Amino acid sequence: MIDPSAASVVPTTDPSTYLPAQPITGDLTDQMLETDFWTDDLVASAGIPIVDVPFVTVGGGIGSFVTVDYLRIAGVPTSQMRVLSTLDFPWQTYEYLTRVSQVPRPERIRSDSASRPDNIWGFPSYGFAEGVKKFNPKVLWQLFSEPIFADYYTPKAGNVFEQLERESKRINYDEMLVKGLVRIVRRRYGGGYFTILTPPAGASATKRVAFRSQYVHLAVGYPGLKFLPELQRYRTENNDYQHIVNAYEAHEHVYERLVQKPSTVLVRGGGIVASRILQRLMDDREKFGAQTNIVHLFRTYITGTNDGYGNESDPRPGGGRTRVTMRRRGGNGWAYQGFNYPKSVWGGQLKAQVRNLEGEERAELYKRMGGTNTPWRKLWQKQMNQGRREGWYNCVVGTVDAMEPSGDRIVNHVRTAHGVVPIEVDFVIDCTGLEADIAEHRLLKDLLEHGGASRNPVGRLNVDRSFELIGTGSGNGAMYASGATTLGGYFPGVDTFLGLQVAAQEIYLDLNKRGFCKKIGPVRSTVQWWKWLAGSTP
Amino acid sequence: MLPTLNGRIQTRIFMLVVFGGLITLVLTPMLPGDPDYRTTYLILAAVLVLGIVWELVYHVIQQFRWEKDWPTMFGLITALNEGALVWLLLDLELVPGIDYPSDGVPFWAFFIDFTVIWLVVWIWTNGPMRVPFIRWRFFGGRIV
Numbered sequence: 001m002i003d004p005s006a007a008s009v010v011p012t013t014d015p016s017t018y019l020p021a022q023p024i025t026g027d028l029t030d031q032m033l034e035t036d037f038w039t040d041d042l043v044a045s046a047g048i049p050i051v052d053v054p055f056v057t058v059g060g061g062i063g064s065f066v067t068v069d070y071l072r073i074a075g076v077p078t079s080q081m082r083v084l085s086t087l088d089f090p091w092q093t094y095e096y097l098t099r100v101s102q103v104p105r106p107e108r109i110r111s112d113s114a115s116r117p118d119n120i121w122g123f124p125s126y127g128f129a130e131g132v133k134k135f136n137p138k139v140l141w142q143l144f145s146e147p148i149f150a151d152y153y154t155p156k157a158g159n160v161f162e163q164l165e166r167e168s169k170r171i172n173y174d175e176m177l178v179k180g181l182v183r184i185v186r187r188r189y190g191g192g193y194f195t196i197l198t199p200p201a202g203a204s205a206t207k208r209v210a211f212r213s214q215y216v217h218l219a220v221g222y223p224g225l226k227f228l229p230e231l232q233r234y235r236t237e238n239n240d241y242q243h244i245v246n247a248y249e250a251h252e253h254v255y256e257r258l259v260q261k262p263s264t265v266l267v268r269g270g271g272i273v274a275s276r277i278l279q280r281l282m283d284d285r286e287k288f289g290a291q292t293n294i295v296h297l298f299r300t301y302i303t304g305t306n307d308g309y310g311n312e313s314d315p316r317p318g319g320g321r322t323r324v325t326m327r328r329r330g331g332n333g334w335a336y337q338g339f340n341y342p343k344s345v346w347g348g349q350l351k352a353q354v355r356n357l358e359g360e361e362r363a364e365l366y367k368r369m370g371g372t373n374t375p376w377r378k379l380w381q382k383q384m385n386q387g388r389r390e391g392w393y394n395c396v397v398g399t400v401d402a403m404e405p406s407g408d409r410i411v412n413h414v415r416t417a418h419g420v421v422p423i424e425v426d427f428v429i430d431c432t433g434l435e436a437d438i439a440e441h442r443l444l445k446d447l448l449e450h451g452g453a454s455r456n457p458v459g460r461l462n463v464d465r466s467f468e469l470i471g472t473g474s475g476n477g478a479m480y481a482s483g484a485t486t487l488g489g490y491f492p493g494v495d496t497f498l499g500l501q502v503a504a505q506e507i508y509l510d511l512n513k514r515g516f517c518k519k520i521g522p523v524r525s526t527v528q529w530w531k532w533l534a535g536s537t538p
Numbered sequence: 539m540l541p542t543l544n545g546r547i548q549t550r551i552f553m554l555v556v557f558g559g560l561i562t563l564v565l566t567p568m569l570p571g572d573p574d575y576r577t578t579y580l581i582l583a584a585v586l587v588l589g590i591v592w593e594l595v596y597h598v599i600q601q602f603r604w605e606k607d608w609p610t611m612f613g614l615i616t617a618l619n620e621g622a623l624v625w626l627l628l629d630l631e632l633v634p635g636i637d638y639p640s641d642g643v644p645f646w647a648f649f650i651d652f653t654v655i656w657l658v659v660w661i662w663t664n665g666p667m668r669v670p671f672i673r674w675r676f677f678g679g680r681i682v
């Protein structure tokens with residue numbers, strides 16, 4: 001459900017299904033909310049039932065899935081773990097976000113062939129399986145020659161979901177899933193944690209249920225995806241939710257209108273989501289004869305080689321131009337990069353380098369290799385070139401000062417290098433992917449205030465090299481976090497399938513040292529891989 | 539591949555010792571020109587020693603790549619420069635320890651052994667290696 005006036009564009013669970021109208025027993029008390037360490041008695045006296053389980057993971061998205069997948073392979077039975085989530089299946093949020101941002105099941109996602117959240121080994125890779133199963137020499141050639149002579153191979157969304165479904169059945173994921181919204185996690189007096197869950201109405205006799213566990217893992221995804229503030233203001237002030245949309249909310253109606261009526265669309269942003277939206281707009285021109293004019297607004301226009309600080313001659317600390325060993329291709333506004341970080345952050349040089357950096361130095365390297373970017377893809381280049389030639393795709397560089405309605409249309413006053421220019425359009429599609437601060441997530445805010453958690457050099461949750469949340473230790477218990485909330489740590493590629501698996505591996509290893517699971521050595525690993533291949537439970 | 543320098547060298551040694559060693563053991567008696575084990579293993583050792591030097595060169599080249607990756611294709615085509623150099627040294631009788639026959643080391647023996655090892659190692663590195671060693675791909679190809 002999307003609350004149209006909400007600042008977040010990700011559908012949130014309807015709170016009314018979680019907060020019963022009539023007061024019932026077993027709720028959090030003021031005393032509990034004020035206490036950083038809870039005793040068993042404190043929880044029991046509030047009338048909240050306590051469930052004992054050694055390990056809980058909060059979120060139930062891809063991050064939770066790959067973590068329990070690792071632990072299942074490391075020999076942990078389903079009875080020892082619970083996944084606390086509002087989702088019915090792990091790829092639900094991901095599928096929603098990709099579908100609305102124009103990656104339906106038949107389209108290809110962004111990550112590479114060996115980023116397989118359903119397979120901890122990444123072998124066989126998606127591409128290899130696709131090439132061999134249906135004997136497709138084109139795919140095999142692409143895998144061999146990428147990225148030199150071909151675009152990077154990336155799997156189809158639908159295939160990723162089908163494989164996730166298979167793995168989820170194999171590890172009996174559903175036996176571990178408990179539905180509900182996690183309200184709070186607090187340390188337990190005497191070690192471990194209490195995780196307070198609000199189950200859906202009718203699922204429990206009490207309003208809350210407490211999970212008492214030695215280990216907690218948090219994979220809550222994005223704390224929130226936001227609109228640009230000026231767009232949000234325009235929407236609320238003019239009560240217009242039709243003409244201004246975010247790429248992460250359902251906006252099919254825009255494309256339907258464009259096919260019926262020649263219109264102008266302003267696309268904002270220079271990342272992969274902008275690329276996808278442009279592809280859809282251009283595909284519709286080609287397939288359905290839409291007469292869409294596209295104005296593409298870049299805040300930073302990349303003209304050639306670049307790094308996270310911008311173009312060659314843009315200012316950067318220490319002065320100078322981009323380093324010869326640290327420069328990325330770019331042009332026509334875009335910075336080109338296969339994946340959301342340089343590939344070696346997932347296993348090579350950059351991963352090793354960042355792992356050894358602290359504070360300022362780490363933040364600097366993040367900045368240098370960061371910046372908005374998108375892959376260079378043959379199809380996209382062809383479409384944009386055609387648009388430029390035929391005059392229906394135009395770029396503007398600047399920021400929006402103000403927006404005002406003009407009949408059915410919207411005038412954007414864009415501040416450019418040549419002064420403020422009015423740009424009148426029928427629709428605005430926001431592809432900037434602005435992420436909310438972690439403190440906007442209630443659970444995380446509470447951890448910062450009462451749980452001992454802190455922020456890293458880029459402002460997200462501070463985790464150590466094994467993804468344990470620094471400062472949250474509780475006796476013999478440990479709390480871990482992975483995904484977008486931990487960006488800025490010793491490992492940069494956190495918010496991706498492979499990044500979530502890298503984190504899961506570190507977490508599994510730490511839990512192994514603490515005696516919770518078996519070690520996945522060469523023999524166990526090989527045996528387990530054969531089981532994966534055969535589809536039998538780990 | 540996403541190697542670090544340390545990982546490159548470790549993977550190189552591991553692959554040539556394990557696969558190079560086994561394949562040479564099996565192939566030597568079948569190779570044309572009847573080379574003896576001493577010759578084939580000394581050639582393998584030469585490939586290994588030179589290979590470590592090559593890895594340094596590749597590492598430098600890799601620095602000029604934004605992604606700091608080593609494309610799959612590079613792993614195969616570097617057989618050409620590496621093979622050519624080893625053959626040149628064999629032809630000039632510069633690889634120490636070998637009793638060079640009067641008509642030189644048989645080319646096809648070298649070619650077959652080298653190619654088979656290279657192909658097997660390349661395939662293994664690009665997939666199956668990840669099965670027994672789950673940390674290998676996330677640590678730049680390091681084994682220890």
Ligand SMILES: Cc1cc2nc3c(=O)[nH]c(=O)nc-3n(C[C@H](O)[C@H](O)[C@H](O)COP(=O)(O)OP(=O)(O)OC[C@H]3O[C@@H](n4cnc5c(N)ncnc54)[C@H](O)[C@@H]3O)c2cc1C
Nearest residue numbers: 059061062063093094109110111181182220221483496497
């Ligand atoms: C459009 C888009 C495309 C992407 N494409 C790729 C790609 O091609 N390849 C790639 O590797 N990565 C990609 N990513 C990045 C990333 O891999 C995915 O976003 C992935 O789903 C992240 O997994 P996660 O577990 O961190 O979060 P999610 O999968 O979002 O799961 C977290 C879940 O936690 C739930 N939650 C939050 N708070 C609570 C609470 N208090 N109680 C209970 N549940 C809660 C949320 O409802 C959410 O569903 C993409 C991201 C986006 C937005």
